[in-house]
Amino acid sequence: MSVEAGLIRALTGIVGRAGVVATLEGRLTYECDMHTFYKGIPDVVVLPESAEQAAAVVRLCRGAHVPIVPRGSGTGLIGGAMAPQGGVMVSMTRMNRILEVDIANRCATVEPGLINLWLSNATRERGYFFAPDPSSQMVSSIGGNVSTNAGGPHCLKYGITVNHILGLQMVTGAGEVVWVGGKAQDRPGYDLTGVMVGAEGTFGLVTAVMVRLLHLPEDVKTLLASFSTIEDASETVSAIIADGIVPAALEMLDEVMIRAIEEGIHAGYPKGASAVLLIELDGPRAEIEAQAVRIEKICRDHLALELRVAQNDAERALLWKGRKEAAGVIGRITPSWLLQDAVVPRSKLPQVMREMLAISARHRLVFANVFHAGDGNLHPIICYDDRVPGELDRAKQANEELLHACLQLGGSVTGEHGVGLDKAKNLPYQFADADLNFMARLRRVFDPDGIMNPGKLLPDHPACGEGFRPVAPTLPGGTWV
């Protein structure tokens, strides 16, 4: 349903003229998230400055039966923060304050538009940090992290966003303003905080978040191991975990990715290696020293070509540089690409990597890999050239085949990026009708009229597939994976 001039006037009355973007060129900025495959221009964008304003916006839209699309920084990878049916986009970027840092209770309360890294920057001096670290953390917002239940390299040890959220304030699709959770833990009642995290804006607008802060570790140790085959690297990952070590991060890069990184930013990764593992340990010094010794042995037992240990912060930053900027350099080897986020049981990594090689050969496509090996969360980048007739179709087919391979091995559709518009169609591969029906009914509890981010997260929504026209799928340079 399109937005009428009267509604825009009413919205302006709520958020002020500076909080409304109604021009076409202004709205175009908001037509997609980082998954530019999916485009949909909102009819108007509003930028509230308070929960009260956000609630007034929701109530107004609910009365007018106009869909609402919440948006944080727009760095999502799933076609979540875009408006397939038009409607009102609510951007939370003006609500970006730290409301409280409470060291005694190891928590902080922030507005949803606060940039993830800013919180750790604000608490680091006092010895604390916010653990969820999606690769986009220097630009993504905590509200967006909450909505997608974002992960990151270090969630292998620390868990994903939901493990770090003590409470939140939400304006539900019914227009209620509700605070759930808080500093006192284990409150009686249903775990509303737990289900609201990861709802991708389909329950309501997150207007404040209370997060857990963790004490910085005593020490950090970063190792880089290279291997001549991806199987050796995959088996090393399994062996490390089976040894009972939970590294803070355990990342893998394959040959295609290593080459692109070396050509792009010269991170100093070993030439000729088919796979690199980046292993980070953190914690009490004595603990990680002992673990590092065991990891070095495991790597050598699995025929590591080379093993490097960063000796200082500068060397550590260099080892990470390649990983963090991986997606940014992929443009050197391909004009367009598709990105997977499926998960497999860790022990199935060698098998899925073999399967991936077969799929890539079958479709005559190059796959580049840079992913969270420690928790089996794949991020294969399927390279294609959309100027070559038929190549996009082959890439899409390869993408589907790989997803099915992961699910057949007991995996999951998405490990950390979320579902959005992109993967809603894949949920029936993982869930039975009864499971999806349960989720659809849960959604209705929070959003009885179906105005919150329609078409996202669940398949077969009446709105799914309407109102947007897919354009050539591609991810822009500088995407974080």
Add this chain to the structure above:
Amino acid sequence: MAVSAPALREALAAIVGGDCLVSDPALLAALAVDGVTPRWAARPGSVEEVSRLLALASAEGLHVIPRGSGSSLDCGMPPARVDLLLDCGRLSAILEHSPEDMVATVQAGLSLAALGAALGRHRQRFPVDPVGGASRSIGGVLATSATGPLRFRHGGGRDLLLGLRFVQADGTSTWGGSKVVKSVTGYDVPKLLVGSFGTLGVIVEATIRLHAMPPASGAWLLSFASHASAAAFVAGVLDSTLQPERMVVLNGPALKAAARPQARAAVAISVGSSAEAVESQGGDLRRLGAGLGATVSAIPDDFWLELGAVLAGPVRLRLAGEPSKLCFWLAEMEHLAGEASVSVSALGEAGSGAVRAALGRAALDGGWLLRAVASLREGLSAEGGYLVVERAPREVKDEVDVWGPISPDSLEIMKRIKRQFDPSGILSPGRFVGGL
């Protein structure tokens, strides 16, 4: 009710088999919940049987209470009636254990002890250890969101649960989550079931994340002359780079129940890591304690298993305010109890700030308990805290809301959830918060 009692009995027996349906009044009396004897108790042997039982219950309007080991059935408001006690004890299989993935899928009736024994062979564990809870079932532990000392390092069942199969009130078998250690596909339905006390569905299977047993461990008891010193120690550890596995605060009577030397308060703490790290962290912890006047003694591995005695008694409370106020609320409770010579044996989880306390029988005299609950709730509510009466005689429950008040906004959403998934109100009706 459309069907006569004998016909219902027959229908239930047809589902689980006559041997697995209890209808003998004497046996049923022993299964009473808050003094309410169930009409029948059924012991289904499969998820399909649970589905058929609930479908029948739904059609006939039977009130159902799911049961694991039965240890926490006295937590909640008394039921108006119990038509069917659904005992998950036969669902006790380990369906899958992939040691290399550190993931297991188990049936809900499996006990923590049986799971622990099976995992121990691979030097792994499911680090959820409610005190005195070895015989508790996985389903019950999740349904009641029970936690124990290991939560300090590893989180609670909520954090370690990857996927869940449960049967809805109408008998629909439903799965939520995944079987891998990282997934954000769809809503986090398992979290909704954790701590829902059998009011949204019957948990039948869980896929859980496991951890490795540490290669070495050490544990110490630090005894302090005051709550303030214990609190300072806890704060010192929390504000450091030390990473213990467990850290719990015990008051004087709790130390007595645990057969430990007397002190005003003590902190029991353990480190699980490499031998070098255990030694180094242990040294740091002992030094921090000594600086605050603590007497330090090593404690054996079985110390943690024997803590159940600390929380034995006719009345048990669970309360929490701000985590940093743990020792304050412990002292506050002792102060109230001291005025009426009521014994309080308490265990506090450092980190989360949750305190569990067993009160002696004197708490039931002259309405003291009701006044104490009201007074503590008033203070706790000022900082967003709560108090739950986890166990109490029926006559107390008739006088007090054991859950305490819930914020009206949240309760309204909880009521909508309950209506959505149990519209005819057959699953533990009236037992949970706000009359859910």
